Amino acid sequence: MKILLIEDDLLLGESLKEFLESEKNDVDWIIDDREYEYKLLSNEYDIILLDLMLKFNKGEDLLKKIKKLKNTPVIIITAKFDLSDKETCFLLGADDYITKPFEPKELLLRINAVTKRYFDNQNKISISDEIVIDITQQSLFINNELIPLTKKEWELLYVLAKNRGKVVSNECILNYVWQENPVGTESIRTYIKKLREILGKDLIETHKGRGYRLK
Numbered sequence: 001m002k003i004l005l006i007e008d009d010l011l012l013g014e015s016l017k018e019f020l021e022s023e024k025n026d027v028d029w030i031i032d033d034r035e036y037e038y039k040l041l042s043n044e045y046d047i048i049l050l051d052l053m054l055k056f057n058k059g060e061d062l063l064k065k066i067k068k069l070k071n072t073p074v075i076i077i078t079a080k081f082d083l084s085d086k087e088t089c090f091l092l093g094a095d096d097y098i099t100k101p102f103e104p105k106e107l108l109l110r111i112n113a114v115t116k117r118y119f120d121n122q123n124k125i126s127i128s129d130e131i132v133i134d135i136t137q138q139s140l141f142i143n144n145e146l147i148p149l150t151k152k153e154w155e156l157l158y159v160l161a162k163n164r165g166k167v168v169s170n171e172c173i174l175n176y177v178w179q180e181n182p183v184g185t186e187s188i189r190t191y192i193k194k195l196r197e198i199l200g201k202d203l204i205e206t207h208k209g210r211g212y213r214l215k
Helices: 010-022 036-042 059-069 083-091 104-121 151-162 170-178 185-199
Strands: 002-006 026-030 047-051 074-078 096-099 124-126 131-134 139-142 145-147 204-207 211-214
Touching (some): 002 010, 002 036, 047 104, 059 083, 074 104, 083 096, 139 185, 151 185, 185 204
Parallel strands (some): 002 047, 074 096
Antiparallel strands (some): 131 139, 139 145, 204 211
16 A cells, blocks of 8 residues: 655654554655655555644645645544544545544554545446446446456556546656656657547546646
């Protein structure tokens, strides 16, 4: 699982990163506002852990920005325990809320529960009455007919569908689909063209210089 940890408490951040990585997770840990937006836009995460009481940014404002940029589930980590604080975070789109101090094992249990719930809900994504993406089977169906896709076609479709309605940056696509094999944006355009031939040219928008958006 790929996790983004936004925590400026160095002792807590280091211990959480060490624990979560010992549980076979890949953790990006950031401690200031110079990195969070870049990391968020250039990577695809399974879940985000967000401290509400950051020195560099108000946690509620950051949560709002994250939810505008991505559909990724967010767990709030905070010393705030008032019901009003919890209510605000849930209204802003938080998926869970854990108060300090807590056992790392409890956080891991919450991570697993939130991601399972999220991906269960995301098992099938209906793009239209005719087009359905089955995440579990990694398959595309059009008019109930299975449409064969290459590995990269599927990965590109998945990252667009997971963030449907939001612009997915070129860098995020490159990092997710091509990973350690560096290519240019021309490769993205080639595969976008292939997907448009399959889905119809109007479903995927080009945002020049930024990326692509699945309607």
